[in-house]
Amino acid sequence: MAKCETKYWGQLDYSQDAVIDFPAGIPGFEQERRFVLIEQRELDPLVFLQSLATPTLCFLSLHVRVVCRDYKLSISDEYLETLGLQRTSQPSIGPKLACLALLHIDENEVTTNLLAPIVIHIPARRGAQAIQTGSDYSLQHRIDLVEAAVCA
Amino acid sequence: MLMMKRRAGESILIGDDIEIHLAHIGRTRVKIGIQAPRNVPVVAKEVKLVRDRNLAAAELRLEGALAKLAARVSSPRLQGNGPPADERQ
Numbered sequence: 001m002a003k004c005e006t007k008y009w010g011q012l013d014y015s016q017d018a019v020i021d022f023p024a025g026i027p028g029f030e031q032e033r034r035f036v037l038i039e040q041r042e043l044d045p046l047v048f049l050q051s052l053a054t055p056t057l058c059f060l061s062l063h064v065r066v067v068c069r070d071y072k073l074s075i076s077d078e079y080l081e082t083l084g085l086q087r088t089s090q091p092s093i094g095p096k097l098a099c100l101a102l103l104h105i106d107e108n109e110v111t112t113n114l115l116a117p118i119v120i121h122i123p124a125r126r127g128a129q130a131i132q133t134g135s136d137y138s139l140q141h142r143i144d145l146v147e148a149a150v151c152a
Numbered sequence: 153m154l155m156m157k158r159r160a161g162e163s164i165l166i167g168d169d170i171e172i173h174l175a176h177i178g179r180t181r182v183k184i185g186i187q188a189p190r191n192v193p194v195v196a197k198e199v200k201l202v203r204d205r206n207l208a209a210a211e212l213r214l215e216g217a218l219a220k221l222a223a224r225v226s227s228p229r230l231q232g233n234g235p236p237a238d239e240r241q
Contacts, residue, residue, distance in 0.1 A: 008215060027203035029210070043222040059209055062225060103225075104209040110225060113209075116202040129206075131198050139205055145224040 004036065005055035008048070012038070019052065020120055023082050026129040027116075032057060035127065037098075037120075047100055049118060059118075061100035065093060067112050067143055073099065075119065075130040084124035096122050101141070102129075111140040 001013040014036050025032045031053075038048040038058075045066050051057035064071040077087045085091050093099045098120040101112035114137035120127040156164060164172040170192065173185035186194050214221060 008218065026206055027199050028206040043218055045226050046218065046222045057210055059206075060212065060214070060221075066225075102206065102209050104205065105212060105214075105221075110221070113202070113205055115198065116205075129202065131196075131202055139201055143225060146226065 004050070004052050006038070006050050007056050007058035009038075017125065020125050020127045022127045022129075024128060026118070029057065046103075049100065049102075060103040061118060062103055062112055062143075064099045064101045064112075064114065064117050067101050067141065068114060068137075071099070071114065071137075072135075073117075073119065073130070074132050074135055076133050079119065079128050079130040082128045083119060083121040083126050083130075085121055091119075091121075098122060104140070106140070110143050110145060111138075112143055113139055114141045115139045 001015060003011050004014055006012050018036050020035050020037065022033050022035060024030065029051075032051045034052040035049050036052060038050055039046075040048075045062055047061045047063065049059040049061055071093070073090055073093060075090070080087050080091070083091075085097075091097050098118075100118040100120070101114050102116075102118060103110060103112050105111075114132075115135070116129050116131045116139070118127060119130045158164065158174050160174050160177045162174055166172065169189050171185075171187040173187070174182060175185045176183040188194055
């Protein structure tokens with residue numbers, strides 16, 4: 001087991017086969033090539049994307065299907081190639097393909113980026129932030145918060 | 153915004169240093185060649201928007217508020233709609 005410094009939990013153990021390689025980094029963080037996914041039962045459904053190179057860099061995300069039940073991927077050949085997927089058809093989200101929407105908080109509103117999900121080809125351990133082509137998904141998709149829904 | 157009509161193979165000049173060449177016009181997409189000085193960043197607009205979004209998301213500081221956030225984003229009406237167990241690690 002290797003150890004990495006994390007943004008929220010200090011030092012954590014991880015196995016090499018948990019490392020996801022982002023050959024192109026992600027926009028704004030092109031040099032960040034290696035991340036691990038962290039999920040903690042008490043923080044479900046949050047999924048954390050922790051950089052191995054930069055302990056302070058840890059994105060929060062949600063599986064897209066938690067945000068949008070019928071979310072569909074439509075990504076270009078370039079991303080499919082990066083992920084080690086065949087170009088013949090659009091991949092479907094499932095056990096072999098995780099699709100995460102990065103989360104952000106703006107002025108008390110929680111938004112997720114559905115336009116450019118983090119797509120991870122699990123068997124290949126490869127990831128990319130794939131900007132959807134020809135879709136109407138939002139860069140700042142607001143999600144309804146539990147308390148907000150109750151209070152409304 | 154300035155609008156111009158151009159055909160495939162034609163170009164547009166912006167200032168002295170930037171040339172936009174319409175290489176190919178397909179049914180739904182156009183292929184564009186761009187010649188610009190090295191110090192002029194050329195990037196698809198959505199990449200710039202995603203980059204700005206990522207930079208902002210990376211600044212989130214939530215240490216003590218993670219559990220509260222997790223509880224608030226787990227909407228009951230969407231429960232049971234998560235990924236299969238083997239997608240998680």
